[in-house]
Amino acid sequence: MAAAQATSRSSSLIAIIGDEDTVTGFLLAGVGNVDLRRKTNYLVVDNKTTVKAIEEAFKDFTNREDVAIVLISQYIANMIRYQIDSYNKPLPAILEIPSKDHPYDASQDSILSRVKHMFSADNAIRT
């Protein structure tokens, strides 16, 4: 019993903010979680969702203890870009994912652009 508790405490959830299809897919895979207060670890964004609601959800997920990774569709991330750029904690990790209707643009990913920058600088030094 104690061991089961320990594992449940050390294990964390993956939160998702995305369009309907993406969220459906991940829920199908078994990522979704609904707790006793009917609080979900995902947010479905459609054209009726306000930016404010997305901000609230992002803030909520990043401040939750049991969330280790926040997946966010890139076009939604672009809506709250300033908030993502100002977020600098290591945990939970923010991950931008491509969505079906919006092809992935690597240059917009805040972390990938930094990585690319350093990587190319590295290569330039080495060659």
Next chain:
Amino acid sequence: MSGAGQRLNVVPTVTVLGVIKTRLVGATKGHQLLKKKSDALTMQFRSILRRIVQTKESMGDIMKSSAFSLTEAKYAAGDNIKYIVFENVEAASIKVRAKTDNVAGVKLPKFEHFSEGGETKNDLTGLARGGQQIQLCKSAFVKAVEVLVELASLQTSFLTLDEAIKTTNRRVNALENVVKPKLENTISYIKGELDELEREEFFRLKKVQAYKKKELEKQLIRNQQFADAEAAAAADGEHGGTVPGRKHKHHHSSQLIHGLSDRLHDLLSKDDDPDFLLVDVNVSNANPAMVSC
């Protein structure tokens, strides 16, 4: 260079010099160690960079294929499958566990996904039609989650390492450019100050020696004069009647003076020995009393 030309505010003594030297040794050692740590972190950082770029690229493909499989499932099972999926969410069956990796004293979080809890209601989704497509879609998304979890742990390591490297480099630079020059400046200051003290002491001794030499010469001249006067008096006494005792005394005192002047020459020829000189002064001080009696 803000650290150049600065030094610690210390009293220039030999003890403090030893303390500062120990601190310099410590700073040098710490600098070496931190530099090694920084190198180790940078090595790890580079390998993570490469893996991030690779995984990000593969993530695009996997997301594309999983989105396509979802479309297939929708086509086979009908569009309202998503309502069933949303309704059936209860507890997460895929969760992540955070482990920490230790690289040169920097804790890197490392995520690991695992599935928990066997049967979920979603297993029965699509029982009516399109069940196989739904299962395929599910496994595609599970694969996507795997890649995403790996990417997340790489990304977190990237951020943590970046921060750690910055801190370490800042420390290395602070030691190299501020602490070490400061200590070196302090050491040279204390050494200079000690040398200065030594020179002052030497000069003082020289000065004392010269003074004593002068005093001794004065004494010699005075003695000579006294002896001359004595001799003149003796010559007078011989003219006007002799007193044998007195003559004897004269003889004695002039002998004494000769002895003294010999001694003085001796001393003057072997100077540079302050201790010896101290003894001499005692002799020369004692002499007038002897001469006068």
